[in-house]
Amino acid sequence: MTRLPSAQSLVQDSADLARTLGHPHRLSLLEHIAQGERAVESLAQLSGLSVANASQHLQHLKRAGLVQTRRDGKRVLYRLGDGPILPLLAALREFSEQQRHRVQTMVDDSVYQPDTLEAIDCDALLQRLQDGDVTLLDVRTEADYTLGHLPGAINIPFEELAQRLAELPADRPVVAYCRGPHCLLSHDTVIALRARGLEALRLINGYPQWQAAGLAVETGPAVQSLT
Template sequence: MSMNASADSYPAQHFDALAEVAKTLGHAHRLVLLEHVAQGERAVERLAELSGLSVANTSQHLQHLRRAGFVQTRRDGKRVLYRLGTGPVAQLLAALRGYAEHQRAEIKEIIADSIHQRDRLDGVSVDELLGLLDSGSVVLLDVRPAEEFALGHLPGAVNIPPEQLEGRLADLPADANIVAYCRGPYCVLSSDAVAALQARGLRARRLDVGFPEWKAAGLRVEAA
């Protein structure tokens, strides 16, 4: 089969649809909003505050994302709440981050320190963590802000944001196996927390993924 014949086997509409998806995601503000929505369901006003955009601008970008299926909405009284769409949105965001890390020197420089620190720390895979949870031999430490923890977290996790860690070490058993996690694989909060805990003699490791990836895999989550 010739190369032309192979290319002709794909309908033009297939590439039109892919281009439309790429066009929808081709704005930094929309990617920022998706990252925030991936942490849990939020109203447009809160998303505007988190992203540093006006409510009108935030609403406009969210409508583009909704039409493309990246987010869904539901009404709660007078508020409209946004959550991720039903497709593999979290996986797509992870793939974009991975490609950007591979391809763009600027992004590599931004995350270089966190990657080097992460690589020096002993990571925990999802499969290993599931085994530890079954055996009851692990304490899960969620270092995200309390608001994000309330929207959803791993089962039985303890929420201690980084700025509270020093004052709440007593909340973590001295003989515990601690696994820390945060917003995603490149979130430095968990790496910083693990380094701080290890410096104090505690057994701490970081989860290889974050809450959005855990949830996207269909694993059990809890909410406050």
């Protein structure tokens, strides 16, 4: 008869998982892998690590079941493992932010006025996309966008936003999204666009959560302009 794991062994497993996640490089790697399947060389570059260092951290994540691999010729590609990994990462971020009072700090700061925090969820966005009355803006990197993005989104990485404002139609609101609910890029995009007189709001969730919900996504290079 198969023996069920004891409460103590489950606690130990949880502790082992927490120990695996207890390194900023591994959390950074998981965030990049959540955007789409990538090779170790790409992950190393995105995370600012050497290939050897990135590979070592990825092996820890793989042993814990947090990532999986497949071979593509000579390359080994990494993707998220099975299970509720995205909610786990989101919960870690949320708790960390709560502890540091980041949300309260942003609300109190004169730059981050409460109205700039306006956001919509996936259901509301789907309705507005169906009505055709918004411009969907992906402010992640072009590499992230190419791996997968929301249907119809244009890609203007946040650092290029000031130089490419003319690519955004001025006759309808802009909905910005980025890597996840606690990624500040979409938040800062809304502030920047509103400062220039454009109507803008952000998607509460990011691309990984949209994809995890089973909603339609697209892949391929960025659309340069809608104007």
